Amino acid sequence: MHISLCLAEAFKIARNLRILAEIIPIWAKCNHPNIVPLIGEATVRGQVAAVYEWLTYGSVLDYLKRHPTADRHQLSAKICDGVAYLHANNIIHGNLKGSQVFVSDYGVPRIMLDCTGTHMVGKPRDIDEMTLTLRWAAPEILMETSGKTFQSDVYALGMETISLSTPYNGMSDYRVVSNVMRHIFPSRPMDTISDNEAGNVLWDLLTACWSQDPKERPSAADIGEVMNALGSSQPATQVHQRPRSSMGFAPNTVIEDLVAFFVNNNLTDYTEELKRSDMKIQLSKPYLATAAALLFKIDLPIKGDHRNTIHIQKVVVKRVMNESPYKQLKRATRELYFWSGYKHDNILPLLGFAVLDGNLAMISPWIENGSVTEYVRKQQKPDYHDLCTQLSCAICYLHGHGLIHGDIKGDNVLVSDEGIVKVTDFGVSIAAQLQIEFTFTAVGRGTERWQVR
Secondary structure (H helix, E strand, C coil): CCCCEEECHHHHHCCCHHHHHHHHHHHHHCCCCCECCEEEEEEECCEEEEEEECCCECCHHHHHHHCCCCCHHHHHHHHHHHHHHHHHCCEECCCCCHHHEEECCCCCEEECCCCCCCEECCCCCCHHHCCCCHHHCCHHHHCCCCCCCHHHHHHHHHHHHCCCCCCCCCCCHHHHHHHHHCCCCCCCCCCCCCCCHHHHHHHHHHHHHCCCCHHHCCCHHHHHHHHHHHHHHCCCCCCCCCCCCCEECCCCCCHHHHHHHHHHCCCCECHHHHCCHHHHHHCCCCCEECCCEEEEEEEEEEECCCCCEEEEEEEEEEEECCCCHHHHHHHHHHHHHHHHCCCCCCECCCCEEEEECCEEEEEEECCCCCEHHHHHHHCCCCCHHHHHHHHHHHHHHHHHCCEECCCCCHHHEEECCCCCEEECCCCCCEECCCCEECCCCCCCCCCHHHCCC
């Protein structure tokens, strides 16, 4: 799997190498999909540096500016899960805020540890080494009556969750301190925390996070449980979906029309890339061949927004198979159409398409772990509850947008290196509204063992 690496620039603020030497072992023990993974150590100009995976969005605030319709409930729930993981492993973050939460290409939030704040329970930082971020700081931190604790993390988590933006926005620092000391909460953002039952539950939870008495604040795990429950009950939110144009599919439809349709709907066409001689070699033999499809694993130059190559990525090229050329093209068009219209953390992203051997082929990231069935076999203690919750979120999202997947089973549920569930295979999906009008020639085409009788 292709990754980009960079030096841990956050550690430029470290007062001395001792602090960095202390944080790296803590970071190395962390293994959670919502924590930025540490790749390792490096020596740069004679000094130790931490190396971690490069993430597209340098903060959750940057991500929301680029994708304003992203599901804030789900983002907040995942941030809570990351903090709960740290606390379960006796790690205090110490400086939680929006700029410490990065976001991956697939919209997964990942918390960056903080070299001046993060520490193990019982091994606090010296007061002069700690970074104080005023708008996320608990009252006891401002008054210097306590060091960083799980409870001060929860206070900051509440401030971050309120709207995934800067708390007390527009106020001077002096007024912020005054409000915190007088126990005046930030204004409730009605656009993101509505005046309904779910919104009131969330607001009550956040105000509990800001209790003046640290002992009265809920745990990060409790907050995560409520946020996940609220997220699954909310109407699904489109991540960054654009309106799509319409066309009809008929026996006289030619592949050039379909290519133009999908390109017009912002799908990347990799046809020319697959014509290269090195690609033809990789496409000479599928790694998996079934009656329904041929799957090829190749290294593909991925295009950016301006059609330039941004990196090489291992991908899967899927070519639908059928005895009838017309049905083969129609099935490929249906799956490509449905797959391209839905973007969610728990849906395998579609990178683009290509014309391969006269038919449409779909291109998606290669997932090393394979199916969820394979994944749980490899894990010593698989978290079945988390996997099922993620799968439920994907199905809830699809149903909220009027799509029935039609073939949910183990083989169609993949798990990424970060433990994120990715639903795939939309070949038999059914939607309430179509921009391509299909004629239906078959029913009950899902997998029999998983179908309701």
